[in-house]
Amino acid sequence: MPQAEDFYRQMVRLRAVENELTKLSQTGQLRGSLHLCQGQEAVPAGACAALRKDDYLTCTYRGHGYVLAKGLDLDLVLREILGKASGLCKGKGGKMHLFDPEFGLLGTNGIVGGGVGTAVGAALASWIDGKDQVALTVFGDGTLNQGHVSECFNMAALYKLPVIFLCENNLYAEMTPLERSHGNTDLCARVAGFGIKTDKCDGNDPFLVYDAVHKAVERARKGEGPTFIEAMTYRTIGHYQADPGTQYRTPEEIAQWKEKSPISKLEKVIGNAAEAIREEEENRVSEAMQSALKQPDPSPTHALTEVFA
């Protein structure tokens, strides 16, 4: 069972990474879109603590928190996000396409719901071979409206696959609130209809997320099939760098959720030790980022390689 300090460390590291990336984005040093997860840090911290290194993971374009919490090397990840030759994927993937088979990471993804089949398929491989590796796929509330995902729910239930569907319900699918995109806003009820066990937890409490995922992982390893977990949380920042997040949400609502931020909540639990941990992580991330910025760009000839294995 991880301690409060472990969760706190994961969350402040993630926040530090996002703060650094925001600075780079604002000064034009970071290419592409930047989808941040501020306010939602407890879900990756809690969920990944319940996984083994060899368990499989697929995430969304907002998945860098999971990637780091799963144990991937911070330097390799930051270099990839900056498109460097020494990055995790040699600068070919970027933040939305991070892969590392050594840690079971089968991809962050640019398509909403696009990686759900990948995770269910990895679970199918475990099922075929009688292995106890499980797969966790994380996505947002909007993903439940993708047809591909419904197909995957059905097949996971049909074969009783060792897969955990972790839904970060942050109340908005990009800029559209839940009640304007779901005919039935009771997400657990929708998924239970597929014959999948469901669970709901406070996604701003890493201990509760850990408990829910841990239970689901145990079930999956025992061959008892998939679990859908709805972790209630909130993105206190916009959908991406050009969205302030204020057009479709009231300042009161955002302020209310900022108060429930998992980082500040856990700071109160940990007390004085928190500051040292935070500073340590901020320094570590800042150093890694400075080092990443100095890395060489990929060679142009490399654009044409690795189309085929």
Added chain:
Amino acid sequence: MSEMTFVQAINSGLRQELDRDTDVFLMGEDIAHYGGMFRVTEGLMDAYGDKRIVDTPISESGFIGMALGAALAGKRPVAELMFIDFSLVAMDQVHNQIAKTHYMSGGRVKVPLTIITQGGGYKGAAAQHSQMLEALFLQVPGIKVVCPSNPADAKGLVAAAIRDDNPVLFIEHKQLLGVKGEVPEGEHFVPLGEAKVVRSGSELSIFTYSYCVTLVEQALEGTGVDAEIFDLRSLNPLDWPAIATSVKKTHRALIVHESHQRCGVGVDLAAQIQQKLFDELDAPIGICAAADTPIPFAKPLEDVVLPSPERIKLAIEQVLHG
């Protein structure tokens, strides 16, 4: 050698690979208990069990996506798509996920995955069950495409597709499924990317594949035209050296395929030939392909849209005599 139908030859190739590598498994609609809509997987579940021959619901996007996950987890999945027309509901998984994963990962992961499907017209199956869609997949870097024209190649190419460390789309033609031919017994393997000379000739080069190989042979019967016929077999990778050698020999080229002409294989090959071998050409390059309409149901209409021996004969005349 033994005589087999196209379907039996694929079945034999699948058994060969299932025996060779325990990571190979099949998934698809009605393939296990029923034995496959076209009997390609007949008897396989009894021989290999229902965890290696897996029936799936009618969820093409779901199970094609799962094949990717299984491949990344170390398996060699073979997913059967009953009709290539149904690939269109799985396009995100094929185009955005499967084909790009190796590249996006900077080579960190491999995707040894085969999609077996069948396409083509001439059976009155109408607009949503008669298409040849290979050109759509040739637009996507990262997926190989093969279109066998006879049972022996079908067995050898399915084995090559499964052994390849990349995604491969293997397209059968519904007109060929019952066709018989001599197939090597025991281990048989046809490398991807090698065209085959069906017959040598000196007057013009005809590049074709799949069922159109048969149609081209029919078109040439009794004409006395000394044409060289190339069965491309594999469209990605393409056997460019074989194409170039033949064009340099005959100085005239015709491309025949069943899919639509616009942005298709013929247009692509014609562009490559004229760019690289312009001085070798004695005549404009010919293309005989489906008309740019959906495939109609009634026979008199389908006859107009799809290539026929008569239309191919006219195309040959055009390339030879202008």
